Amino acid sequence: MDKKKPKKVFVQGAIAPEKIAQSIASHQSKTNIGAHSIFLGQIRADEVEGKTVSAIDYSAYEEMAENVFHEIREVAFSKFDITCAHIYHSLGRVNTGELCLFVFTSSAHRKIAIEACNYFVEEIKSKVPIFGKEIFEDETHQWKMNK
Amino acid sequence: MDKKKPKKVFVQGAIAPEKIAQSIASHQSKTNIGAHSIFLGQIRADEVEGKTVSAIDYSAYEEMAENVFHEIREVAFSKFDITCAHIYHSLGRVNTGELCLFVFTSSAHRKIAIEACNYFVEEIKSKVPIFGKEIFEDETHQWKMNK
Amino acid sequence: MKVTIKYFGMIAETANKTEEVLDVAQGLWAMELKDMQIKKYGIPDPEAVQLAINRDLISEVELKEGDEVAFLPPFAGG
């Protein structure tokens, strides 16, 4: 049932730690869950040729991205016996130290929750049209790309 | 540095979602972190011969457990390039739907954070002298064991 | 026939636009359109540019009236 609901993935700006606590708390009524796996992406203050990243400005091909997120969910629910899965990704500016990605999977058993979480993270990194502009302290920038 | 501090792992009763948010928030000043991996154990309302689990009452050989947690940390920090790692486990009664285990690892890169988190979970399950009494709704009980 | 082109990230920056509608020849292939626009705007590293036609990652296709063609630089989510 959970997988049928259309899900809004993108959030404006950084993801607040309180949002994560709320997501966790809202699963305490689901007593068939034994394990949650969570992945969080945080903006690193990388150094590039003597300049330090101070933020990433995320943009996306939103309509396509929402489709791809939906497909990833469908495949994940067919591959893994998870009870639920939630994904949030930032758009706009996210400063170093702040969170830009929140993946949350739950299952009766730990290995399934963990494998599903990893699957989501890898799929999101490789398949979703999200673009990141790394902004340096002097407001110059370079474009990030996933390896 | 983080790994040298003696860490208190056991907490009385369930682990609150707010504690997880606080842990996450306290890492936002560490701008060398790019990825966090979190595992949460939640009490399932398992059915056993027609009776439903309503809580697990955890006990431990605490002095030995703290040593084992410390050894697991030492090995994990030597195996994985993580910036920090935190473990919390409940003692006493934890009701179904509540959290009994919180493992939190952080690294510059996602694969390291994820692998280290899994390592902690497996090590904790197999090596730490923690005991769990599954309490049914009628207050009878059976002893849990990890597979 | 008219097609809508969308540019994202580094490509939008280079082309200095995020969207345009072009009137192109009937039967034009997506890859041909890609080559045209890459030359026109001097988009660097063309091999790293992926096309999405009507939100699907395909490029070996003949364009149709009203298609939405997106020029996508390398992904950087997460």
Add this chain to the structure above:
Amino acid sequence: MKVTIKYFGMIAETANKTEEVLDVAQGLWAMELKDMQIKKYGIPDPEAVQLAINRDLISEVELKEGDEVAFLPPFAGG
């Protein structure tokens, strides 16, 4: 010589105690003590019982005065 014995979980429940100090023969091996106590209290599934001597999981050792011997049922953390 005196050794302190600790019981945990299901074993403590079966023995109906969590700790006792026993006066045992010099040179007693840990495994011998295990067998004695398992018989005495009728502890089920002896193969699943692990011993920790002074907080280390070992059992192939001769006991010494003052040792702390823990009887541990299967672990259930997490």
